[in-house]
Amino acid sequence: MEHKVPIPHDYIWMTEGYENRAVLFRRYVLGYLAKSHPDLSLIRIEGMTAICERKEGFKVMKQGKRPTKRQKLLMEQSGLNDREWLVVKSLRTEIHLVHREKEDQLVIYL
16 A cells, blocks of 8 residues: 655755755665664655655554453453453444554454
8 A cells, every 4th residue: 555655845855956865865765764763765866856765674552552351351252361452343243352562453342
């Protein structure tokens, strides 16, 4: 899946007057992506937009919330320690969990 990241307009005037302007511009974009989006790798540049893809094996931790009493009971029934898991998504038929330390993801079906 491709992600579009806007490139800061400062890089236009920063590269003016250089012989290899395109090479320097690309280096600036690669540095920007490494700092601001470390999970993405550059595919190509289209205008002032960097077309990127997610790096292989790079995990992004979802922001989980503390479970409610009902969710804690469901976790205990499933054999899980409710202190180790956070709730990412709660639906009528399932609860999506993420481990606090290992970042493992788990789904409990109701």
